[in-house]
Structure formats: structure tokens, C-alpha cells
Amino acid sequence: MGRTQQLYELQMADLEIDEKTEELARVEERLQEPEWLIEARERLGAQREKDQALRKRQRELEYTSEDLREKIAELDDKLYSGRVRNPKELSGFQQEADALKKQRSKVEDGLLELMLELEEVERECGTELAELDQLEQRWRGEHEQLEAERQRLKQDLARSEARRATLMERIPQSDYRLYTTLRKERAGKAVAKVERSMCAGCRISMSTVEIHRARTSPEPIRCGSCGRILYVT
Ligand SMILES: [Zn+2]
Secondary structure (H helix, E strand, O other), X not given: OOHHHHHHHHHHHHHHHHHHHHXXXXXXXXXXXXXXXXXXXXXXXXXXXXXXXXXXXXXXXXXXXXXXXXHHHHHHHHHHOOOOOOHHHHHXXXXXXXXXXXXXHHHHHHHHHHXXXXXXXXXXXXXXXXXXXXXXXXXXXXXXXXXXXXXXXXXXXXXXXXXXXXXXXXXXXXXXXXXXXXXXXXXXXXXXEEEOOEEOOOOOXXXXXXXXXXXXXXXXXXXXXXXXXEEOO
């Protein structure tokens, strides 16, 4: 393999490495959990929090209601047991019992309302959970595909790196220095093939003499127009 061919092959390997590295970065970025999944999980979390808060309120109201029930029962006992005879005292108990009953009825109304709300929230929870399940399943499928792509790209990269290393063993340092400088200046392409008597890098026509020189010179010959190293096949 001639020196320019080696550089051309090196460029192929480097371009491949650049391309696969970019692709790999894109795939790895897409492997992060997507926004739509995070949002669905947050929606379910919010519904569950609402559910918890309502249940807590339910327990509090139930406790209050039970407490009132007991107090009312005590008063009823005093009222109807016959132990208390004083009419003034009895009327006081009666008033107290009435007030507590009214209070308890309000608490019970609140409980009923709350249970309806809870039912609604539980329905929402069910919907969100089903949706999340579906999205998670979709993500598992996508993730599996992306992971396979990632593996494939890593293998491709390893192959290109190995090829590059082999080529590097035989490339003279001065050639490599010129190559890296030109690659930086010429958007990754330091070597240009000569095709149909033209430099493939800048499309400038070349004379037969120039082509002959590029083919036979032991040193790399550069295009007079774009400066790239010319590779004549
Ligand atoms: Zn050129």
C-alpha cells in the first residue's frame, strides 16, 4: 500500500469513527428515560397523593363522627334512663343532644361528599396507571431496540479503531502530521481521490502530468487548488 493510499484508508477509518461516535452519542441520549414517561409517572403520583390526602380526611371525619355518636348516646342515656328528673337539666341535655346531632349530620354529609370525590380520584388513578403501563411497555420496546443499536455501534467503532491502529503502525510521522492539520482545516477530509482527472475535494481539473506526478511521487502530492493530499487509484 502506497503512502497516500494509507492516508486515504486512515481517513476512511477516521470518518467512520467520527460518524459512529456521533451516532452513538445520539443513541445514548435517547436511552435516557423520555419526558413523556416521566410526566406520566408524575401524573399518577399526583393522583395517588390526592387519594392519600382524601383517605386521611376520611379517617378524621369518621373519627369525629364516632366521637359525636358516643357523646349523643351518653346524653340520650341521661335523657331516657329516668335518673335525671330536673326538667331544666333535662332540657339542657336535650338542647346539647340536638346540637350534637346536627353537627354529626353535617359531618356525615361531608363524609358522603368525600367518598364521591374519592371514587372519582380512584378512577383517575386507574386511568393513569393503565396509561403508564402502556407507556412503560412502549419504552421497554424502544429501549431494547436502542440498546441493540448501541451494541452494534460499539462493535463498529471497535472495528474501525482496530483498523486505524493497524494503519497507524505504517504511516510516517510527517505524513500523519500533515494529515491531521489538513483534516482540521478541510472539514475532516485531508485526502482527496482523483476521479475523472479531477480532485474529488474541490472539483478542479488536473493535467495528465499532474496526475502522473501524484501517482508516482514517493512523497504525498497536494492539490494545487484545495491543498488536499491527492490519491490516485
Ligand atoms: Zn483539490
